[in-house]
Amino acid sequence: MSVSTRSAERASRWQFAASWPTRVGLAGIVVILVIAFFGPFASPHSPSEIVGPPFRGVGWETPLGTDHLGRDVLSRVLWGGRSLIGLAVAATAAAYLIGIPIGLVAGYSRSYADPILMRTMDVLLAFPPLLFLLVLVTGTGPGSVALIAGAALVNLPGTARIVRAATIEVSVRGYVEAAVARGERMPSVLGREIVPNITGPLLADVGVRLTLSILLIAAVTFLGLGPPPPAANWALMINENRAGITIQPWVIVVPALLIAILTIAVNLVADAVARSRGISIVEPQ
Amino acid sequence: MTRYLFRRIGAGILTLWVVSILIFIGTEVVPGDVATAILGRSATPEALETVRERLELDRPAAERYWGWFTGAIQGDLGESSAQTLASGRGAPMWPLISGRLENSAILAVATMILLIPLGLGLGILAAIHAGRRLDHGISAGSLSAMSLPEFVTGALLILVFSVWLDLLPGVSLLSSGTSPLGRPEILVLPVITLLLVSLAHTIRMIRAGMIEVLDSQYIEMARLSGHPEHRIVRRHALRNALAPTVMVIALTVQWLVGGIIVTEVVFGYPGLGQAMVQSVESRDVGFVQSVAMLIATIYVALNIIADLLVVFLIPKLRTAP
Numbered sequence: 001m002s003v004s005t006r007s008a009e010r011a012s013r014w015q016f017a018a019s020w021p022t023r024v025g026l027a028g029i030v031v032i033l034v035i036a037f038f039g040p041f042a043s044p045h046s047p048s049e050i051v052g053p054p055f056r057g058v059g060w061e062t063p064l065g066t067d068h069l070g071r072d073v074l075s076r077v078l079w080g081g082r083s084l085i086g087l088a089v090a091a092t093a094a095a096y097l098i099g100i101p102i103g104l105v106a107g108y109s110r111s112y113a114d115p116i117l118m119r120t121m122d123v124l125l126a127f128p129p130l131l132f133l134l135v136l137v138t139g140t141g142p143g144s145v146a147l148i149a150g151a152a153l154v155n156l157p158g159t160a161r162i163v164r165a166a167t168i169e170v171s172v173r174g175y176v177e178a179a180v181a182r183g184e185r186m187p188s189v190l191g192r193e194i195v196p197n198i199t200g201p202l203l204a205d206v207g208v209r210l211t212l213s214i215l216l217i218a219a220v221t222f223l224g225l226g227p228p229p230p231a232a233n234w235a236l237m238i239n240e241n242r243a244g245i246t247i248q249p250w251v252i253v254v255p256a257l258l259i260a261i262l263t264i265a266v267n268l269v270a271d272a273v274a275r276s277r278g279i280s281i282v283e284p285q
Numbered sequence: 286m287t288r289y290l291f292r293r294i295g296a297g298i299l300t301l302w303v304v305s306i307l308i309f310i311g312t313e314v315v316p317g318d319v320a321t322a323i324l325g326r327s328a329t330p331e332a333l334e335t336v337r338e339r340l341e342l343d344r345p346a347a348e349r350y351w352g353w354f355t356g357a358i359q360g361d362l363g364e365s366s367a368q369t370l371a372s373g374r375g376a377p378m379w380p381l382i383s384g385r386l387e388n389s390a391i392l393a394v395a396t397m398i399l400l401i402p403l404g405l406g407l408g409i410l411a412a413i414h415a416g417r418r419l420d421h422g423i424s425a426g427s428l429s430a431m432s433l434p435e436f437v438t439g440a441l442l443i444l445v446f447s448v449w450l451d452l453l454p455g456v457s458l459l460s461s462g463t464s465p466l467g468r469p470e471i472l473v474l475p476v477i478t479l480l481l482v483s484l485a486h487t488i489r490m491i492r493a494g495m496i497e498v499l500d501s502q503y504i505e506m507a508r509l510s511g512h513p514e515h516r517i518v519r520r521h522a523l524r525n526a527l528a529p530t531v532m533v534i535a536l537t538v539q540w541l542v543g544g545i546i547v548t549e550v551v552f553g554y555p556g557l558g559q560a561m562v563q564s565v566e567s568r569d570v571g572f573v574q575s576v577a578m579l580i581a582t583i584y585v586a587l588n589i590i591a592d593l594l595v596v597f598l599i600p601k602l603r604t605a606p
Contacts, residue, residue: 021425123303130543131561131580135311138565138573215434219547222436223562238440239550245440245455246448253444256437267432 022272028265032258036081045072047079047232055244055251064250068241073251080232080255084221085262087144088213091151095159095209096202098152103163104190108171118164121157129154129212133220142225150220151213158212162205166198173197207270214263234259293592297585304581305357309350312570357578378575382557386579389549389556391465393541395472396479401534404484408491409526413518415496423488431485435544439478439551446474457554465554475552479544483537490536494529498522527598535591542580 044063045051049071056066064073106117124132133150140146170176171194179193220226221235229236234255241251411423430438447455457471465472498504499522507517546558553559557576564572 021428123300123307126300126304126585127307127581128539128542128584130546131577132311134546134561134565135308135573135577138568138570139310139312141568211432215432218434219436219543222434222547223550223565225562225565235434235436238436242440245444249444249448252440256440259437260433263432263434263437264429267428271428 019272021268025265025268025272028261029269032081032262032265033085035078035258036085039078039081043075043078045075047071047076048230049075055241055248057248058250064254065248067237067248067251068244073237073248073254076232076237077234077254077258080234080237081258081262083144083227083231083233084214084218084235084259087147087217087226088151088210091148091213091217092155092206092209094148094152095155095213096206099156099159100163100195100202102156103160104167104194106160107164107167108186108190108194114164117160121160124153124157129216130219133216134223134225137220137225142228144227147217147220147226151216154216155209155212159205159209162201163198166201167194170194170197204274204276207266207273211263211267211270214266218259218263289596290593293589297589301578301582301585304585305354305578306350308574308577308581309346309353312574313346313349353574357575378572381560381572382576382579385555385557385560388459388465388554389545389558392472392475392479392545392549392554392556393538395476396483396541397534397537399476399480400483400487400537403480404487404491404533404537405530407484408488409495409518409523411488411492412495412499413514415492415499420492424492427485427488429485430481431489433482435478435482435547436551438481439474439548442474442478443551455552457552459555471552471554475548475554478548478551479541482544483540486540487533487537490533491526491530494533495522495526498526501525531591531594531598535588538584538587542584 050069051072052062052066052070054066054068054070056062056070058065062072062074064077067073067076102117102121106114127135132154133147136150136153137146176189176193179189184192217226218235221233222239224236224239226236227233229240237255238252238259241248245252407423407427411420414420443455446453453473454471455474457465457475459465459468459471499518504517504521507521508514545556546561548554549556549558550562557580561573561576563569564576
C-alpha cells in the first residue's frame with residue numbers, strides 16, 4: 001500500500017468527526033472523562049465525610065450543598081463518575097473478549113459449531129436486558145462483578161453476531177485461502193489473517209455496545225443494586241436524595257445532567273461512527 | 286400459514302423452556318447463599334438451617350428446578366419466600382402479583398396508545414422531509430431522548446412539573462386496592478417518561494423504513510405518473526411501511542419492559558417492576574423467578590403475535606418458508 005492511499009484511508013477514518021453533532025459529542029465525552037478521572041484530585045472534601053446538616057443549600061463551604069447525610073455534593077459529584085464509566089468499559093471489553101472467539105469460530109468453522117453457538121446467543125436475546133441483570137443480581141447479590149458479567153452477557157449476542165458476519169465475509173478472500181493452502185492451522189489463520197481484517201466493522205460497533213452498557217449499568221445502579229451505598233455514584237445519588245428534591249434540587253440536577261451529557265455524547269459519536277460505516281444505530285442486528 | 290404458526294409457537298415454547306433454566310441458574314445456582322442473604326451475616330447457624338429447610342434449599346438444584354418448573358406449567362407460581370418467612374404461613378404468589386400486573390399493564394397500554402400515532406406521525410414527517418431542517422430537528426431530538434436513562438428524564442420531569450411548576454404529582458403512590466384509572470393525574474409523568482425514550486426509538490426506525498420505501502421504484506413510478514405527493518405517501522408508501530412498523534412496535538415493547546421497571550421505581554408507582562426490584566433487594570428468589578418467567582412469557586408471546594401480524598400483512602411472506 002503506498003503512502004498516499006494510507007493517508008487517504010486515515011483521513012476517511014476520521015471523516016465521521018466532520019459534522020457538528022459529532023464534534024459536540026466528542027467534546028462532551030472529553031468533559032465527562034476529565035471530571036470523572038481528574039475530579040477526585042480537585043475534590044474539596046472526602047466523598048464520605050459529613051460536613052454539615054442534611055440537604056443544606058448552596059454556600060461557600062459546600063458549593064453545591066449537602067446530600068441526605070450531610071456530605072458535600074460537589075465532592076461526591078467529582079468522585080461519582082469513575083465507577084459508572086469504569087464498569088461500562090469493563091463490561092464492553094468483556095463482551096468483546098468472549099464475543100470475538102465465539103463469532104470467529106462460528107463464522108469460520110462452517111460446521112455444527114455455528115448453529116449451536118448462534119442459537120445459544122439467540123436465547124440471550126429472548127430476555128429484556130434489565131430483567132436479565134435483575135435475575136442475575138438476585139443470585140449473586142448486588143455488586144460490581146455481577147454488573148460487569150450481566151452487561152457483558154447482554155452485549156454478547158450482538159458482538160458475536162457482528163464478528164461472525166465479518167468473518168464469513170473475509171474468510172472467502174484470496175489471502176485467507178492462500179494461508180489455508182500453505183497449511184496454516186486454524187488459530188493462526190484466525191489470528192493473523194482474519195482478525196486484522198475485521199477491525200473496521202468491530203470499531204463501528206463499539207460505541208453502540210458502550211451506550212447500551214452505560215444505560216444498563218446506570219439503571220441497575222440507580223435501582224440500588226450496583227456498587228453498595230457509601231461509594232459515590234451519579235446514578236445512585238439521584239436515588240438516594242429523592243426525598244430532598246424540593247429543598248435541595250442541585251443534588252439531583254447535577255448528577256442527572258452529567259449522566260445526560262455522558263449518554264448523549266457517547267450516542268452522538270457512536271451514531272456518527274456507525275453511519276460512516278453504513279450501519280444504523282437503532283436497527284436490530 | 287398454519288404450519289408457520291405452529292412452528293413459531295413451538296420455537297417460542299422451546300425458548301421459554303431454556304429461559305426458565307437460565308432464570309433458575311441465575312437466581313439459585315450461582316454462588317451466594319439465599320438464606321444468609323435473607324437473614325443477614327449475623328444469623329445463627331440454627332436460624333439459617335431453619336430457613337434452608339423452610340425454602341427446601343437442601344434439595345439438589347435439579348430437583349428444585351423440576352418442582353418449580355412443573356408447578357409453573359400448571360399455573361402454580363409457588364410461594365414468595367420473604368412473605369412466607371415474615372408471616373410464618375405459606376404466601377401464594379398470584380394474589381401478590383395480580384394487582385401489580387394490572388397497574389403495570391395500565392401504564393404500558395397508556396404509553397402504547399400515545400406511542401403508536403405519535404411515532405408514526407413524527408417518523409413519517411421526518412422521512413418526507415429527509416435531509417431538511419425539520420428532519421434534522423426530529424432526528425437530533427430523538428437521538429438525545431433515547432440516550433437518556435428513564436431515571437434521568439423522570440427526575441428532571443419531577444423537578445420541572447412537580448417541584449417548580451407544581452402542576453402534577455411527583456410521586457404516584459396508590460393506596461392498596463385502588464386503581465390508577467381513578468386518579469389519572471398520577472399516570473401523566475410516568476407515561477411521558479416512558480414515551481420520551483420509546484418514542485425516540487420508534488421515530489428513528491419508522492423514518493428509516495419510510496425513507497427506504499419512498500426510494501423504491503414503484504414510488505418513483507407513481508411520482509412519474511403525476512400523482513400528488515400526499516396521495517403517494519398515503520396510498521402507496523404507508524401501506525408498505527406498515528409491516529416494519531409492527532416489528533418496530535414489538536421491539537419497543539422490549540425497551541418498555543426495562544423502562545417500566547425503572548420508571549415505576551422513580552415515581553413509586555405500585556406496579557410489577559417496583560415489586561420485582563424490592564424482591565431482588567430482599568433476595569426473594571421465588572418471587573423473582575415467577576415474575577421474571579411471567580415477563581419473559583409475555584415478551585415471547587408479543588414477539589410471536591408481531592411476527593404473525595407481519596406475515597398477515599405481507600402476502601409475499603406467506604408462501605416463503
